Amino acid sequence: PRAALEAAAVGAHREAASHYRVALRYAGEVAPAERAGLQERLAYECYMTGKHEEALEAQRSALEVWRAEAERLKEGDALRWVSRLSWLLGRSDEAAGYSAEAVAALELLPPSPELAMAYCNRADLALEAHDAGTAIGSARQAIALAETWERYDILCEALNALGTMRLIIGDTAGWADINRSLELALANSLHEQAATSYTDLGAMAVSRRQYEHASGYLAAGTRYCEDRDLDFCLPYILAYRARMKFEQGDWDGAGADVEAALQHPHTTPVTQIPALRTLAHLRVRRGDSDFDRPMETARTLAGPNPVLQRAGMLALVRAEAAWLAADLAGVVREIRPLYDLARRHRDPRMNGELAAWLWRAGALDRPPADIAEPYALEIAGDWRGAASAWRMLGCPYEHASLLAWHGGEAEQREALTVLEALGAHPAAQALRRRMRERGVRRIPRGSRRSTRQNPYGLTRREAQILALLSEGLRNTVIAKRLFLSTKTVEHHVSAVLAKLRVESRIEAAALTRAPAAGKP
Numbered sequence: 001p002r003a004a005l006e007a008a009a010v011g012a013h014r015e016a017a018s019h020y021r022v023a024l025r026y027a028g029e030v031a032p033a034e035r036a037g038l039q040e041r042l043a044y045e046c047y048m049t050g051k052h053e054e055a056l057e058a059q060r061s062a063l064e065v066w067r068a069e070a071e072r073l074k075e076g077d078a079l080r081w082v083s084r085l086s087w088l089l090g091r092s093d094e095a096a097g098y099s100a101e102a103v104a105a106l107e108l109l110p111p112s113p114e115l116a117m118a119y120c121n122r123a124d125l126a127l128e129a130h131d132a133g134t135a136i137g138s139a140r141q142a143i144a145l146a147e148t149w150e151r152y153d154i155l156c157e158a159l160n161a162l163g164t165m166r167l168i169i170g171d172t173a174g175w176a177d178i179n180r181s182l183e184l185a186l187a188n189s190l191h192e193q194a195a196t197s198y199t200d201l202g203a204m205a206v207s208r209r210q211y212e213h214a215s216g217y218l219a220a221g222t223r224y225c226e227d228r229d230l231d232f233c234l235p236y237i238l239a240y241r242a243r244m245k246f247e248q249g250d251w252d253g254a255g256a257d258v259e260a261a262l263q264h265p266h267t268t269p270v271t272q273i274p275a276l277r278t279l280a281h282l283r284v285r286r287g288d289s290d291f292d293r294p295m296e297t298a299r300t301l302a303g304p305n306p307v308l309q310r311a312g313m314l315a316l317v318r319a320e321a322a323w324l325a326a327d328l329a330g331v332v333r334e335i336r337p338l339y340d341l342a343r344r345h346r347d348p349r350m351n352g353e354l355a356a357w358l359w360r361a362g363a364l365d366r367p368p369a370d371i372a373e374p375y376a377l378e379i380a381g382d383w384r385g386a387a388s389a390w391r392m393l394g395c396p397y398e399h400a401s402l403l404a405w406h407g408g409e410a411e412q413r414e415a416l417t418v419l420e421a422l423g424a425h426p427a428a429q430a431l432r433r434r435m436r437e438r439g440v441r442r443i444p445r446g447s448r449r450s451t452r453q454n455p456y457g458l459t460r461r462e463a464q465i466l467a468l469l470s471e472g473l474r475n476t477v478i479a480k481r482l483f484l485s486t487k488t489v490e491h492h493v494s495a496v497l498a499k500l501r502v503e504s505r506i507e508a509a510a511l512t513r514a515p516a517a518g519k520p
Contacts, residue, residue, distance in 0.1 A: 001019070001020070001023050001038065001041070003019045004016040004017075004019035004020050004023070004041065004045070007019060008045060008048075009189075011191060011227060011228030011229060011230075012228075012229060013045050013048040013049050013191075013228065013229040013230065014045075014049050014229045015229075016045045017042060017045035017046055017048075017049055017051070020038055020041050020042035020045060021042065023038055024038050024039065024042060032065045032068070032069060033065065033069060033071070035065065036061070036062040036065035036066060036069075036074075037062075039058040039059070039061045039062040039065075040058070040059065040062045040078070040081075042054075042055075042058045043055040043056075043058035043059040043062065043081065043085075046058065047085065047088075047232055048191070048192060048229070048230060048231075048232055049229055049230075049231045049232065049266065050231030050232045050234075050235070050264075050265070050266025050267075050268070051266060052085055052088045052089055052232075052266075052268055053089065055085050056082065056085040056086065056089065059078060059081045059082055059085060060082060062074075062078050063075065063078035063079065063082060066078055072105060072108070072109060073106070073109055073112060073114055074114075075105060076102050076105040076106035076109070076114055076115070076118065077102070077106075077114040077117065077118075079098050079099075079101050079102035079105060079118075080098070080099065080102040080106075080114070080117055080118045080121050082098045083095045083096075083097075083098035083099040083102060083121055083125075084121055084124075086098060087124070087125060087128075087270070088232075088268050088269075088270050089268055089269055089270075090268070090269025090270060090273070090301050090302070090303060091303070092125075092128070092302075092303055092305065092306070092307055093303065093305060095125060096125055099118070099121050099122050099125055100122075102118045102121070103115075103118045103119070103122055106118050111145055111148075112145075113145070113146070113149055113151050113154055115145065116141075116142045116145035116146050116151065116154045116158070117142070117154055117157065119138045119139070119141045119142035119145070119158070120138070120139065120142045120154065120157040120158050120161060122134065122138040123135045123136075123138035123139040123142065123158065123161035123162070123165070124161050126138060126165075127161055127164055127165045127168070128307045128308075128309055128310075129307045129308055129309075130168065130307075130308045130309060130342070130345040130346075130347055131345070132165055132168070132169050132345065132346060135161060135162075135165040136162060136165055136166070138161075139158045139159075139161040139162035139165070140158075140162065142154060142155075142157070142158035142161075143155060143158045143159065143162070146158060152184045152185070152188045152190060152193075153188075153190050153192075153193055155181070155184060156181040156184050156185045156190060156193035156194075156196075156197065157181075157193060157196070159177045159178065159180055159181035159184075160177070160178055160181050160193070160196055160197055160200050162174070162177045163175065163176070163177030163178035163179075163181065163200065163204075164178065164200050164203075164204060167204045167207075167208065168204075168207075168346075168347055169345075169346035169347060169348075170346065170347075170348045170370070174204070175201075178197055178200050178201050178204070179197075179201070181193065181196075181197045182194060182197035182198065182201065185197055191228050191230060192230070192232075194224060195221065195224060195225050195228075195230045195232070195233040196233065198217055198218075198220055198221030198224055198225075198233070198237075199221055199233045199236055199237055199240075201213075201217040201221075202214050202217035202218035202221055202237060202240055202241075203236075203240045205217055206218075206240050206243055206244045206247075207349060208349070209247065209393045209394070209395065211244055211247075211248055211393075211394055214240075214244050215244070218237050218240065218241050218244070221233065221237050222234065222237055225237065231264070231265075231266040232266070234264065234266075235261045235264040235266065235267040235268070235271040235275075236261075236270070236271045236274075238257050238258075238260050238261035238264065238271075238275070239257070239258070239261040239271050239274045239275040239278070240274065241257045242254045242255075242257035242258045242261060242275060242278045243274065243278050245257060246278050246281065246282055247394075247395050247397075248394050248395070248396075249395075249396040249397060249422055251282055251285075251286070251422060251423060254278060254282060255279070255282060258275050258276075258278050258279045258282070261275040262275050262276070262279075269301040269302075272297075272298070272301055273298045273301050273302055273310055274313070276294040276295070276297055276298035276301075277294075277295075277298055277313050277314060277317060279294040280292075280294040280295040280298065280317050281317045281320070284317060284320055284321045284324065284426075285320075285397065285422075285423075285424050285426070285427065286423050286424065286425060286426075287324075287424075287425040287426040291317075291321060295314065295317060295318065298310075298314055299314060302314070308338075308341060308342060308345065308350075309350075311338055312338050312342060312350050312354065313350075315334045315335060315337075315338045315354075316334075316335075316353055316354070316357070318330075318334045319331045319334040319335050319357045320357075322334060323357070323360065323361075324426040324427065324430065326430075328361040328362070328363075331357055331358075331360070331361040331363075332358065332361050332363045334357075335354050335357045335358055335361075336358065336363070338354055339351075339354040339355065339358060342354055343368065346370065348370055348371050348372045349371075349372050351368060351370070351371050352368075352371030352372040352374070352375030352376065353372075353375060355367070355368050355371060355375060355379060356375040356378055356379060359378070359379045360405075364379070367379045367380065373389050374386045374389040374390050374393070374398070377389060378402065383402050383405070383406040383407075384406075386402055387399050387402040387403055387406075387407075390402065396418050396422060397418075397419075397422060397424060397427075399418070400414075400415040400418035400419050400422075400424075400427075401415070401427060403415035403418075404416070404419070404427065404430075404431040404434070409435070409438070409440050412431060412434070412435055412440070415431060416428060416431055416432070416435075416443075416444060417444075419431065420444070456499050456500055456511075457499050458496065458499060461482075461492060462492055462495055462496050462499070464482065465478060465482070465489065465492045465493060465496060466496050466500075466508060466512060467512070468481060468482075469493065469496070469505050469508055469509055469512075470508070470509040470512040472509070475489045475490055475493065493505070496508060
């Protein structure tokens with residue numbers, strides 16, 4: 001145990017967990033309370049390193065001891081931990097039940113740090129359900145108790161919950177809350193709280209489409225977690241970095257981060273759901289046929305009664321798939337139940353996005369108030385203002401979509417160029433049909449399916465020429481092999497080098513020998 005404490009203090013949390021496992025193998029003869037204490041420490045180090053199932057098993061064992069020993073304070077704190085670990089594993093209903101039980105048990109005792117942490121946990125769960133009143137109220141209860149004992153760890157937890165909930169409802173004072181938490185955590189070497197602060201700052205910056213800030217927070221958080229074995233946050237950071245890249249139009253980068261998040265050895269349902277959502281959304285926009293698989297996996301992980309945040313984001317992906325299939329009834333079917341529920345809560349981004357889909361499908365009864373600007377402008381009929389807002393935010397797909405739906409020939413040609421560059425083939429094909437119906441002539445045809453399937457975007461002919469280039473053949477020889485003119489081969493070679501982003505034939509050949517990253 002002493003070695004474990006020293007390892008944890010310097011950020012070697014995997015080593016700390018290993019020491020506790022060894023200690024517990026030899027703890028058969030020690031008093032139950034001492035063994036329970038070791039199990040709780042093991043649970044914490046497993047939590048920090050992303051081993052949540054092992055953490056939950058150890059914490060449950062400790063809970064049984066505290067109940068048997070009638071240690072009510074420790075029992076209440078163990079219930080709070082079981083709640084948190086259950087939530088991380090996607091068991092929202094169980095988490096809510098244990099949270100209520102923990103608060104009820106601890107409120108019967110004198111005020112304590114354990115009660116403050118139970119309030120923090122209740123705030124976190126309410127935040128996921130978009131219950132702003134409970135989240136903010138519980139966080140403030142925790143802050144008041146934490147300041148009484150100068151417990152910076154609890155204060156950081158409460159500030160993170162308070163700040164995140166404020167930002168969700170559009171109150172920018174939330175930035176100051178989370179930044180204060182980060183400063184306190186770094187100053188006091190609170191590894192868990194610092195990692196959580198970086199993660200919350202990055203996630204909220206992505207959610208509010210402040211991508212420059214998001215990039216900085218996520219990069220700093222990644223470095224901090226990697227240096228300290230903090231695997232409980234790393235996959236979540238990757239999932240939100242994927243979302244950021246997706247919204248900015250870096251779809252290959254988004255796919256790589258989604259894969260890294262899903263394949264991380266310590267990923268959990270809480271992380272898998274947003275990663276799978278981004279993967280499904282990416283496949284919808286690219287026109288891949290198997291977008292349903294990640295969507296159904298995410299819905300299964302979210303459980304039979306998913307919280308509003310999860311249910312809403314999944315419904316938005318399905319609505320877009322229905323829209324691209326010209327299924328307006330399907331759009332309304334996906335969005336209406338969530339919109340009616342979401343309107344009871346303040347969330348400018350989600351409420352705006354849900355309302356916009358209903359408006360596009362002709363099913364919005366009246367324009368809602370308090371929604372994010374691009375959606376409000378679009379619903380008010382100012383599509384140019386909305387398109388400009390999307391462009392300023394750095395969201396090329398949304399910008400191009402508004403140009404495509406509402407613009408004239410010049411705007412539609414601009415949109416088609418953007419959609420083709422992104423690889424948004426369903427939207428591009430729908431735009432071509434619209435342009436033809438309007439009598440537009442000389443519409444760019446777009447890439448063939450074989451080109452889209454090539455990891456470098458090469459046509460079938462360009463792929464043939466690259467293969468011959470990799471054999472070291474000259475243009476004249478390639479021309480004879482393919483029954484083409486030398487001039488035509490030269491044009492193809494130039495196109496291949498440009499698509500591969502290399503300067504020479506030697507570099508192009510080297511790429512063919514390296515493993516190419518396929519599409520997710």
